[in-house]
Amino acid sequence: MLRSTISGNIMSASQQLDKLIKEIKLFIRYAVPESEIAEACALVDRYRNHRRILNLLREYYVALPDAREEAVIRITELVQRQGVALFVLTTTSTAHLYAVSVDGAVWLGEYLGELDPEILALWGFTDQEELSNICVPTTDLEDYVGGAKGKRDECPACGVEEGEYHFLGCLVEVCPWCEGQLSKCNCRFEQLEVDAVDNEEQLERFLDLLTAKGRIPFQRHQAPFYPGTSGGLDREDEKES
Numbered sequence: 680m681l682r683s684t685i686s687g688n689i690m691s692a693s694q695q696l697d698k699l700i701k702e703i704k705l706f707i708r709y710a711v712p713e714s715e716i717a718e719a720c721a722l723v724d725r726y727r728n729h730r731r732i733l734n735l736l737r738e739y740y741v742a743l744p745d746a747r748e749e750a751v752i753r754i755t756e757l758v759q760r761q762g763v764a765l766f767v768l769t770t771t772s773t774a775h776l777y778a779v780s781v782d783g784a785v786w787l788g789e790y791l792g793e794l795d796p797e798i799l800a801l802w803g804f805t806d807q808e809e810l811s812n813i814c815v816p817t818t819d820l821e822d823y824v825g826g827a828k829g830k831r832d833e834c835p836a837c838g839v840e841e842g843e844y845h846f847l848g849c850l851v852e853v854c855p856w857c858e859g860q861l862s863k864c865n866c867r868f869e870q871l872e873v874d875a876v877d878n879e880e881q882l883e884r885f886l887d888l889l890t891a892k893g894r895i896p897f898q899r900h901q902a903p904f905y906p907g908t909s910g911g912l913d914r915e916d917e918k919e920s
């Protein structure tokens with residue numbers, strides 16, 4: 680069915696995470712000394728439900744900044760603004776800074792090193808000193824605990840944090856055109872001017888239109904609509920006509 684294309688992406692979300700975890704552990708086996716493998720894998724398991732953190736770990740083990748072959752032993756979030764977080768990734772002998780969003784992770788340099796002004800501006804820092812003010816010594820960095828125990832809520836369906844965009848296909852995402860449920864409403868057909876959405880190219884084009892219109896990020900008051908418990912589109916159409 681037409682509608683299953685977008686929701687199909689979310690159905691396999693946990694399988695995607697499992698695949699990502701396997702991939703990271705494979706990279707770990709190549710990247711770190713034998714003696715550090717167990718600790719490195721334990722950290723991956725600890726964040727097994729955090730897609731952003733897993734993307735961050737994957738990026739680290741694939742690229743190994745400074746060619747240091749070391750396990751990650753701690754992950755810390757320094758600050759977050761408009762869906763982009765500044766993370767510190769502590770390894771056995773050093774620490775790195777990463778910018779992390781739902782789209783992925785980018786290595787910025789060593790922790791406590793200098794950052795470009797335009798990078799600092801991402802989090803509203805006017806200069807290096809403002810960033811330094813929130814930077815504690817590497818040994819005092821605290822573990823990232825995520826949305827459940829942390830300060831922010833996570834989307835119950837796709838796991839993004841408050842203020843972030845849902846993964847496309849998430850049942851909780853609100854449609855910016857009709858304010859209904861984006862994975863169920865008919866706006867994508869109207870916007871794309873097609874009768875069916877059944878390929879990647881259409882999904883990408885829809886994402887562009889959606890982004891241009893302005894996606895609605897996750898807020899804690901948004902709750903998932905469960906298919907079958909609400910009236911459903913067809914019935915609502917009948918009511919209106």
Ligand SMILES: [Zn+2]
Nearest residue numbers: 834837845849
């Ligand atoms: Zn979501």
Ligand SMILES: [Zn+2]
Nearest residue numbers: 854857864866
């Ligand atoms: Zn809509």
